Amino acid sequence: MRPTTMSRVRIFLVAATLAGFALPAVSQQGFPDGKWWKRPRLMAELNLSSEQSREIEKIFVHSRTRLIDLKADLEKKQLALQSSMEDRAADRRTVEKEIEQVENARAELQKARAVMVLDIKQVLKPDQWEHLLQMQQEMKERRMMAKEGRQNGYRQGPGRNGARTPRGE
Amino acid sequence: MHEARSTTHLTDAQLFGLAIPAAGAPEALPSHLSDCLACSRALQEWKGAVRELAGEMGPIGARTPEAWAEAEDHTMRSIRRAGSVRRGTPLRWGVGIAASLLLIALAVPMRRSSPGAPSGAGIAASELSPEDQADDALLRDVARLARADETGGSWDSLVPEPGTASREEERL
Numbered sequence: 025m026r027p028t029t030m031s032r033v034r035i036f037l038v039a040a041t042l043a044g045f046a047l048p049a050v051s052q053q054g055f056p057d058g059k060w061w062k063r064p065r066l067m068a069e070l071n072l073s074s075e076q077s078r079e080i081e082k083i084f085v086h087s088r089t090r091l092i093d094l095k096a097d098l099e100k101k102q103l104a105l106q107s108s109m110e111d112r113a114a115d116r117r118t119v120e121k122e123i124e125q126v127e128n129a130r131a132e133l134q135k136a137r138a139v140m141v142l143d144i145k146q147v148l149k150p151d152q153w154e155h156l157l158q159m160q161q162e163m164k165e166r167r168m169m170a171k172e173g174r175q176n177g178y179r180q181g182p183g184r185n186g187a188r189t190p191r192g193e
Numbered sequence: 194m195h196e197a198r199s200t201t202h203l204t205d206a207q208l209f210g211l212a213i214p215a216a217g218a219p220e221a222l223p224s225h226l227s228d229c230l231a232c233s234r235a236l237q238e239w240k241g242a243v244r245e246l247a248g249e250m251g252p253i254g255a256r257t258p259e260a261w262a263e264a265e266d267h268t269m270r271s272i273r274r275a276g277s278v279r280r281g282t283p284l285r286w287g288v289g290i291a292a293s294l295l296l297i298a299l300a301v302p303m304r305r306s307s308p309g310a311p312s313g314a315g316i317a318a319s320e321l322s323p324e325d326q327a328d329d330a331l332l333r334d335v336a337r338l339a340r341a342d343e344t345g346g347s348w349d350s351l352v353p354e355p356g357t358a359s360r361e362e363e364r365l
Contacts, residue, residue: 057336059329063320084328091335098338134339 055141056160059084069159070152079147087140094136098129201225203232212239242271 060066061080105122108114145153203211203225211222226233321329 055336057333059321059325059332062325062329065320084332088328088331091331095331095335095338130339130341133335137335137339 056156056163060156061144066159070148070155072148072152076147076152080144083140083143083147087136087143090136091133091140094129094133098126098133101126101129202229203235208232208236208239211236212243242268245271 061072061077066072067077101122105119105126108119108122148156203223207223226236
């Protein structure tokens, strides 16, 4: 793929994102993954009541089928694109079309998830929401630090005090 | 007294035989003793116990039946004491190893459940019912796919930047 096509893809991504969910208040990047409202320790940390947990569960159940369908659709399209990308004889237009299909499917999935998150947000009190996002951010930072630590450990090599490094210094 | 502690270590019976060799017999030490510090120490303890006993009991020919019985009891007590000291070390090692294995067994599932988790990343998946675990996995997959941060979902992984591609080719 040439840079021109790459640029098109990026423009398309931005457009799809803007068209798909103009929801600046709902930061999907910062929203926790998984079924956090069912975890006792998180419920306690957030001071989440059983009633709130049940309400969030209802919202999730309402979205679940659609999420499953959209996820499967995206994965199928990704698979088709991957096959085409690996095929040296693949038609350029076909590949471009498949890229668009993948990003369309992703945008649909993002939209469905964002709507669900927005509904969940309505159930939470403002301080609970802030606390939830804050916890997610802290977790993200901890993961990044752990990842960097592992990478630094690798760069330093297995020896103590940098005695042995991959560069052989 | 005659129990075998280990298939590799000397038994109490063997240690006894070595500590009090038969009269006139040459002291034939098994080669295991030169390799095994524990058995070597145990033999020294056995020999020490025998010497201690001999010093307390006086000349053998002058002993009464009561003195022989007392000597036998004393020997048995010394042998049991030496045996329990020797068995203590493997027991401590066993407890340490078991504790380490338990920690590893607990730590591995927690690490597996951590990717993508919120602040409760260390929370074991067992907190959730099987149905909730399936939902949890679905939500994580959805988030991962929506963010395009999976392997193969990112455009960078499909089409590396020109500079990156050339470096990859150079490596090949």
